[in-house]
Structure formats: C-alpha cells, structure tokens
Amino acid sequence: DMAQCKLMEDEQETLDSNVDNTSLIKKSGLKQYWENITKFIDAPYVKYLYNLYSHVIFLMLFSYVILCDFFPLYEFQSDKCLLGTEENLYQEIKNSNESLRYSLHPRSRPSTTELILTLWMFTLFCEEIRQMMSMELKTVNGKILGYFSIFWNKLDILSVILFFLALFLRYIQSSDCFCGARIILAIDLSIWFIRTLDMFSAIKRLGPKLVMIGEMVHDLKFFMLMLTVFIFAFGIPAYSLIYGVEEFSWHLPRSILNIAYWQIFGELEILDEIEKNYAISGYIVFLLLISYMTVGNVLLINLLIAMFSNTFNRLQVDIDCIWKFQHYSLVCYHLTRPCLPPPFIFISHIWRGTLYFFSHYVQSKWFKLRYIKYKNKEKFSIVIDIRLIRNIEAIEDALGNEVYYFVSKIDRKQSDHQMDFDEEKISSPQEIVLNKIKILEYQQDDMFEYLECLMNGIRKIGGDDIEMPKRSRRDSELFCMLIELCLIIIEFYSIEEF
Structure with a gap:
C-alpha cells in the first residue's frame, strides 16, 4: 500500500512537471514516427530476426543452385566428372545417362540464381571486413587477431574463401576444374549449414547445448587419437592376411579404414571373408577381430560415453550462467550490425562509407555529426527518465525484503547441498x-x-x-x-x- 501511494505521488509530480515542459519537448508527429521506426529497426531482437530469415533464404538459394542450376559454360570432353587415369576410382551419377547429360549440358552464361548468390556472398564478405575493422583495437594486426579468435568468424572467412575459389575454378575451361568447383561448393554449403548453429544461442534450451557440443568435441579429439591407434593396429594386419600383397595405391588407406572403422558400428563384412577360412591366417584374423571388437565396442565406446556424461554434468550446473553470457554476446553482436540484412546490407555499407568520407576528408560538420550519431548507435545507452527512476525505486522498496528472502533461501539450499557433498567425500588417514x-x-x-x-x-x-x-x-x-x-x-x- 505504501509503495502504491508513493507511485501515485510520483506519477502526479511527473505529470505536473510534464505539463510545464510540454512546449519544450513536443515534437512533430512525422519526426516522432520516423524515430520510432528507426528505433524498431535498430533493435537487436529485430536485427536478429531479419538476419535469421535472410540466412534461411540464403541456404535455400544456395541449395537450389548446387542441385538444379549449376552448369558448365563450355563443352565437356566426356560424360564423367573428374576423369583421370585408369587407376582412379569413379562413381557414376545416379539414375541414367539422360540425367548425366543434363547436368553437364553447357550454358551460354551463368544462371540468374547463380549471379544473385554471387552478389549475396560478396555482401557477406564486405560485412566480415566491416566487423574486422570495427573491432575496438588500435592496430590492424590486433584487429585481425581479435577477429580470428572467435570460432564463428573463422567459419565465415573459410566459407567465403571456398565460394570464391569455386567461382574462380568454375570459369576455367577444364572439366576437372568444373567438377572441382562443384565439390568445393558442396563442402561450402555444409559449412554454411553448420554456421546456422550460432543462431540457436538465442534459445535458452539450445544455447548452452552449443557450449556442451564444443567441449565434447575436445573430448572427441583425444578419443579419436586412441581409436586411430586401434584401427590401424587391427586394419593393417587383417588386410594383409586377407588380401595378401598388393600394388601400392593411394586408395589403400581407404580400403583399410573400410575394414576396420565400420566394424565398430556393427558392419561385420569381414566375417564373410574369413567365415570359411580355416587356415592359420584365418584364425589370426578371427582372434584380431575378437580383440578389436572387445576393445573398440566395449571399452572405447563406453569410455567416450563416460567422458560425454562428465562434460554434460559439469556444464549442467552453470547452464543458466552460460546462457546469460551467450544472450549478452548475441545482443552485443547484433547491436553493432547494420539494420538491413544481407543482401541489402550493402546499402548500409555505402551509407557508412559516405558518412566516413565526408566527415574525415571533406570535413563537413553535418556529416560529422551524423557519423558520430551513427557510431553511437553501436554502443549501449541507458534511456530512462525521472518518472521511471522513481517507479523503480518504489518497487525496490516494496519488494526488496521479498527478493532478499528469496535469494537467501536459494543460498541456504546451495550451502546445505555443499555440506551434504562434503560429508560424503572420503577423508584421508x-x-x-x-x-x-x-x-x-x-x-x-x-x-x-x-x-x-x-x-x-x-x-x-x-x-x-x-x-x-x-x-x-x-x-x-x-x-x-x-x-x-x-x-x-x-x-x-x-x-x-x-
């Protein structure tokens, strides 16, 4: 009741002060409407939604180009992609020769969707350069190092470089270059799909899972190192005993991996090779397979599951804190981004470059003020008036005791849990x-x-x-x-x- 009375008194005082100052702060309806629109567009949440929709459309366009609208600009010498010597292994394009001829049918110029995709990728490249140069570091070397210290920025630069490399190979009149460009574009598209995971950090249930995945990948590195030792320890001896001595080829490691790696997932094709082999070599391969399956399926896989469980339990305790840091980083990231999403982001880049040129080189006062205002939009600012301050103070006075009781109750539960944990631990002599x-x-x-x-x-x-x-x-x-x-x-x- 006291808080409500105080709120009513503060509201009456602010109304009286607003009546006296209406003539000073009154704005025209059109100007106020324009400011509201700019504030709405510059909001980090709105920028996030625009960039999300833009990224989904970009992936759909990229997928359409690589599946249905990517043709050579010259006549192919054969009906096979990456045709080489007889030692190479080939894989026919599925279905029939008609689909093969259609996919390699030459065009006079690149398709419209391919040109739009190229322009879109160029705007993304310009945005990455802008992010690198706008980092709050003085030297260019420091900005580059700070930019590449973020994992997602590395993926962005890698995907952009792969796209333009594929675009360069695409215009070389060679069948191998065209097929290489198509392979690079396929890898590039997979990287862009993985890049979508960063947008999940806005979701409270999915954001901390990205941190868990990153930590589990570190665990997986050490596991794969141990697994590689066992794969070659079984694969090379088993292959030599089954197939004997063969002529060296770069496809030999793949054949060895096909025997050893897929055994872990239940593909026991090697049993068909040694099922009726009762020679000493067959028994040796049989014993090697038993040892490998025991160590690989039972020991190593359960070790990996235990490592993942330990990482999950360790991060689950701080899941709320992790998401808050992710949310704050996401807000800071989208606060500094231009208001327009790709591919329309080049309009913001042109406007920013114009402001910088006329404010620094022409020394125009109006452009300098606009440039300062444009830069200040990328920083946090506290927009609050006296009325809102008094309302917040009244609410804090009314609810302060309840908040303190709630926080102390949580701390007491945590301390009791810690005491229970301390009682359970084993003491030394x-x-x-x-x-x-x-x-x-x-x-x-x-x-x-x-x-x-x-x-x-x-x-x-x-x-x-x-x-x-x-x-x-x-x-x-x-x-x-x-x-x-x-x-x-x-x-x-x-x-x-x-």
Missing part, C-alpha cells in the same frame, strides 16, 4: 586422526570436570589434610604437546609408506 584428536579434546574437558568434582567431594569428607597435586604445566599446554606428538607420528608413518 591424517584427517581421520585429527578428528579423533578433537574428540579426545572434548572428552578431556569433561574428564577434568568430573575429577574436580570428585576431589572436592573427597576434601569435604577427609578435611583439609588431603594434599592436591601441583601441576607444573597447564592442561592446555599438555594437550598441545600431545597434538604435536601425534602429528609427528603421522608424518613419520606417511614418510615410511612413501
């Missing part, structure tokens, strides 16, 4: 001995009290003739010497065990 010494200290105090009561009773019965022993040291000093002696004994036994 030194800690066990020290705990027993503390218990003896409490028992010694109780024993001294009982002895004192007993001596007082004996003195009442026998009179003052009973002599009391005179202690040369205080009890506390004797007990400290006892503790020191126990610690020396513990250290002595620890050294002997070592």
Whole structure:
C-alpha cells in the first residue's frame, strides 16, 4: 500500500512537471514516427530476426543452385566428372545417362540464381571486413587477431574463401576444374549449414547445448587419437592376411579404414571373408577381430560415453550462467550490425562509407555529426527518465525484503547441498586422526570436570589434610604437546609408506 501511494505521488509530480515542459519537448508527429521506426529497426531482437530469415533464404538459394542450376559454360570432353587415369576410382551419377547429360549440358552464361548468390556472398564478405575493422583495437594486426579468435568468424572467412575459389575454378575451361568447383561448393554449403548453429544461442534450451557440443568435441579429439591407434593396429594386419600383397595405391588407406572403422558400428563384412577360412591366417584374423571388437565396442565406446556424461554434468550446473553470457554476446553482436540484412546490407555499407568520407576528408560538420550519431548507435545507452527512476525505486522498496528472502533461501539450499557433498567425500588417514584428536579434546574437558568434582567431594569428607597435586604445566599446554606428538607420528608413518 505504501509503495502504491508513493507511485501515485510520483506519477502526479511527473505529470505536473510534464505539463510545464510540454512546449519544450513536443515534437512533430512525422519526426516522432520516423524515430520510432528507426528505433524498431535498430533493435537487436529485430536485427536478429531479419538476419535469421535472410540466412534461411540464403541456404535455400544456395541449395537450389548446387542441385538444379549449376552448369558448365563450355563443352565437356566426356560424360564423367573428374576423369583421370585408369587407376582412379569413379562413381557414376545416379539414375541414367539422360540425367548425366543434363547436368553437364553447357550454358551460354551463368544462371540468374547463380549471379544473385554471387552478389549475396560478396555482401557477406564486405560485412566480415566491416566487423574486422570495427573491432575496438588500435592496430590492424590486433584487429585481425581479435577477429580470428572467435570460432564463428573463422567459419565465415573459410566459407567465403571456398565460394570464391569455386567461382574462380568454375570459369576455367577444364572439366576437372568444373567438377572441382562443384565439390568445393558442396563442402561450402555444409559449412554454411553448420554456421546456422550460432543462431540457436538465442534459445535458452539450445544455447548452452552449443557450449556442451564444443567441449565434447575436445573430448572427441583425444578419443579419436586412441581409436586411430586401434584401427590401424587391427586394419593393417587383417588386410594383409586377407588380401595378401598388393600394388601400392593411394586408395589403400581407404580400403583399410573400410575394414576396420565400420566394424565398430556393427558392419561385420569381414566375417564373410574369413567365415570359411580355416587356415592359420584365418584364425589370426578371427582372434584380431575378437580383440578389436572387445576393445573398440566395449571399452572405447563406453569410455567416450563416460567422458560425454562428465562434460554434460559439469556444464549442467552453470547452464543458466552460460546462457546469460551467450544472450549478452548475441545482443552485443547484433547491436553493432547494420539494420538491413544481407543482401541489402550493402546499402548500409555505402551509407557508412559516405558518412566516413565526408566527415574525415571533406570535413563537413553535418556529416560529422551524423557519423558520430551513427557510431553511437553501436554502443549501449541507458534511456530512462525521472518518472521511471522513481517507479523503480518504489518497487525496490516494496519488494526488496521479498527478493532478499528469496535469494537467501536459494543460498541456504546451495550451502546445505555443499555440506551434504562434503560429508560424503572420503577423508584421508591424517584427517581421520585429527578428528579423533578433537574428540579426545572434548572428552578431556569433561574428564577434568568430573575429577574436580570428585576431589572436592573427597576434601569435604577427609578435611583439609588431603594434599592436591601441583601441576607444573597447564592442561592446555599438555594437550598441545600431545597434538604435536601425534602429528609427528603421522608424518613419520606417511614418510615410511612413501
């Protein structure tokens, strides 16, 4: 009730002050409407949605070009892609020769969708350059290092470079270059799909999972290192015993991996090779397969699952904090981005370049003010008035006790959980001995009290003739010497065990 009364008083005061200042702060309807539109477009959430929709359309366009609208600009010498010597392995394009001829049918010029995709990619490249140059570092070398310290920026630059490399190979009149360009575009498209994962950080349930995936990838690196050792330890001996000596070829490692790697996932095709082989080589391959499947399927796979579970449990504790950091980083990222999404982002780049040129080289005052205002939009600013400040203070006064009680309750639960965890942990032998010494200290105090009561009773019965022993040291000093002696004994036994 007091908070509501205070809010009503503050509202009345602000209304009175607003009536006096209406003539000073009143704006025209058109100008206010334009400012509201610009604030809406410059909001990080709106920029995020525009960029999300733009990225989805970009992936659809890229997929359409690589599947249905990517043709050579010259006559092919054959009906096969990447035709080489007889030693190479070929894979026919599926279905029939008609689809093969259609996919390699030459065109006089690139398609419209391919040109739009090229323009779109160029705008993305310009945006990456803008992000690199707008980093808050003084030297160019520092900006480049700071830009490449972010994983997603590395993916962006890699995907853009791969696209323009494929575009360069595409215009070379060679069948191998065209097929190489198509392969590079296929890899590039997969990278752009993986790039979509960064946009999931805005979702509270999916954002922390990206951090978990990144940590699990680090675990997977060490696992793959160990798995590679076992794959070659089984694959090379088994292949040599089954197929004997062969002429060297660069396709030999792939054949060995086909035998060893897919066994982990249940593809036991090697059993068909050794099923009726009862020679000594067949038995050796059989024993190698048993050992490999036992170590690979039982030991290594369960080790990987345990590593993933440990990483998940470790990060699950701080999942809320992780998402808040992700959300803050995402807001900062989209706050600095231009308001228009690709491919219309080049309009923002042209406007920014115009402002920079006329403000720094022409020294125009109007352009300089506009450039400063444009730069300030990329920074956080607190927009608040006196009325809102008073409302916030009133709400804090009204709800402060409840918030404090809620926070203290959460802290108490966390401390109780930590105490339960501490009770469950295993103590060392030194800690066990020290705990027993503390218990003896409490028992010694109780024993001294009982002895004192007993001596007082004996003195009442026998009179003052009973002599009391005179202690040369205080009890506390004797007990400290006892503790020191126990610690020396513990250290002595620890050294002997070592």
